[in-house]
Amino acid sequence: MKPVSGGTPAVTPLAAARAFDPERLQQARQLALKTKQDVADAVGVSAAAIGQFEAGITPPRADTVEKLAGYLKVPAGFFAAGRPRVRLESDNVFFRSLRSTTSRQRKKAISFTEQVWELANALERHVRFPSVDIPGFAGGEIAPGTFSPDPATAARQLRQAWDLGDGPVPQVVRLVESRGIVAVLVPMVEDEVARIDAFSTSAFNRPVMVLSPDRADDVYRHRFSAAHELGHIVLHGGRVAGTADIEREADKFAAEFLTPRAAMEPRLKTRLDMADVLRVSLEWGVEPKSVIYRSRELGKISEATARRGYIRLNQVGVHHEPVAQFPGELPSLLSTAIELAEQRGVTISRLASELAWIPAHVRRMLGSQDERPRLRLVD
Structure with missing residues (x-):
């Protein structure tokens, strides 16, 4: 990465109302895991009015924008149009499991991913x-x-x-x-x-x-x-996205990518040796049960032997x-980018201004917590 060679002035609630972007309200609401009724109750309008705001039928008044910003914990300028964004459809996001997640969780994840792109796009300007x-x-x-x-x-x-x-x-x-x-x-x-x-x-x-x-x-x-x-x-x-067959395909890809057949066939044994399973696990950076599964998949051991192996793993336990x-194995691309950008004076506060986020949200997206101390009133 190399630094390349702006901030955005704060946008007032009145200016945000005049340049209101309906999709920004939906994004902020989904990130906060709020329903339209939740938001409506908080800002003193009807759920139908929130629906009209999000559909672009009518924009909210300036005082409503201010209340929306306070409730959803974003600057008023977050709701103004003009910043780069990409709308992501649910069919384009591959979730590992749909059964264990709710629709609201998946919508939050989609909005989260949109904002990952926005952060990366903002950093790529610098x-x-x-x-x-x-x-x-x-x-x-x-x-x-x-x-x-x-x-x-x-x-x-x-x-x-x-x-x-x-x-x-x-x-x-x-x-x-x-x-x-x-x-x-x-x-x-x-x-x-x-x-x-x-x-x-x-x-x-x-x-x-x-x-x-x-x-x-x-x-x-x-x-x-x-x-x-x-x-x-x-x-x-x-x-x-979301079908069982493509999840199985991704698993098969991962198994071959991490433990290629060309290397595994001569390496894996034709009998279940748990000490060797653990050695292979350590050498190749995969779970011990993946080694057993791979041994079965490549015909080194039988299905019955593999089942016994899984049982033994459960009995002895595996250190995580x-x-x-x-x-x-920790993402560092975005955090390294902000370190480089800071060499050109692009601080997290300035980046937050460009994105119309609060600085704590930028830090969170970069994988760190808000550095401000937690305080409370004395009883």
Whole structure:
């Protein structure tokens, strides 16, 4: 990245009302996990009026904009049109699991991903990002025929294009970022977005993947999630998200990308040796159960032997390595970009002004918490 060579003055509620962008209200409401009725009750209008604001039928008055800003915790200027944004449709976002998430959680995740793009786009006005280095990728899609429709073959093709050979991938997240993919880690596990686990889209001018440590906080599972989302980016542009078959395809891509057949066939044993399973897990950066599954998939062991292996793993337990202990698996593209931008005087406050966000929200999107101390009144 290299610094390249603005801020935006504060927009008053009156100016925001005159230049009101209906989609900004919807985005802010979905990020806050609020219904139209919730917002209506808070600002003193009807739910139908909120619907009309979001549909662009009528704009809110200046005093209503001020109340909306206060309730949804955004500056009044957030609602003004004129800043770059891309509308993301739900069919273009690949969620790991739809059964365990609500529609409101998914809508929040979509709005969150839109804002990841906005942050990256704002930073790219000041810092030169790596070019997207995925064969055939241009304008938010991969040219048909670039990759095989077979997930394992596509994984081998990408490994070859990235000159990875057949060895382990030392740092999956650092690798995808170096190839121009924007990755972010949802910083608070209690956040509704974090509960969705991982999701991605290739609908923007550069792909975006949103990762979250699961409750086990296991770096091996985290690496697989990143490789799974990479599979979606490579395989599924133009496909409708949310079907079981494409999730299976992304899993197959991830397995071949992390543990290529050419290396695994001579490495894996034809009997279940748990000590060796753990060695392979450590060498290749994958979960022990993935090693057992891969052994079964490649015909090294039987289905019955694999089941016994899973039972033994459950009995002895597996130590989970926290993601935070592996810097190469923590997204750093955006945070590095802001460090470079600061060399040109582009502070987080200035970036927040350009985006019409509050500074704490910029910090959160960069993966850090608000640095201000938490205070409370003395009883």
